Amino acid sequence: MSEKKKRASKILSILQDEYPKAKCHLDFDGPFELLIGCILSAQCTDKRVNEVTPGLFKKYPTPHGFARANQLELEQDIHSCGFYRAKTKSIINCTKALVEEYGGEVPSTMEELTQLTGVGRKTANVVLGNYFGTPGIIVDTHIKRLSTRLNLTTNSDPTKIEFDLMELIPQEKWTFFSNSLGDHGRTVCYARKPMCGDCMISHLCPSAGLV
Structure with missing residues (x-):
């Protein structure tokens, strides 16, 4: 297992603890x-x-x-x-x-x-x-920003980011990873002035304190 994949696994584990009920934020019936x-x-x-x-x-x-x-x-x-x-x-x-x-x-x-x-x-x-219930990596603005800061991808194209993350995250966790990382982007890792001091994955983030 590559170092990047090991780091992604640790990030996923922490996200599971911090955002166990992560879900889509759109209200919908069907x-x-x-x-x-x-x-x-x-x-x-x-x-x-x-x-x-x-x-x-x-x-x-x-x-x-x-x-x-x-x-x-x-x-x-x-x-x-x-x-x-x-x-x-x-x-x-x-x-x-x-x-x-x-x-x-x-x-x-x-x-x-x-x-x-x-x-x-x-x-x-x-x-x-x-x-x-078909797992998928959802590359929205939060996933794009955080996956770049976490150095899980070096690509800027959403489709390439999607496939990079698919290589690092177990398939059954793709949707959860997207929803939970999105929650982290909404609440901690802001586009401007991210709260690195309050971030539970900062020790796994090459960009911590540098943004």
Whole structure:
């Protein structure tokens, strides 16, 4: 086992102790709500998305509802999530595909999910890992920042980071690792002024005290 893999194993063990109940921060009931929430969360906080989705899913409870939505009206419905024009187009095209190709159901494979408009590997892994139980490394802004600081990757491309981490973390822990490291990024390892003095993995971090 490489030194980097040993260090990753120690980091995972500590995260399991510190964040035993780590989970996705988007509120959802079923894979469809999670999928739409993920599309809305691009360049937006989960907190903001969670403020928008209850009313949104009451108005459009099914893929059929979104697929038939008036574009300008939907833009207003999701305006506060940012990038609302692009997200509206993605949601309408994505839900049309769900209705026309999958009978209104969300597919459960990476290949099928990433064929949907607005769905990349990150979103697919969120849905697969947090609903379908298929482990995946979710490279969001927190995972990208922390995996770089921890020197678990030297890549900046999200897909390359994903595959680097897949080599270091046991497959059955991929989703948990993503969720727990994300929690650590939200609460301790901030983008600016990380709290290295309060960090339980600082002794395993080459960047501790240097950021």
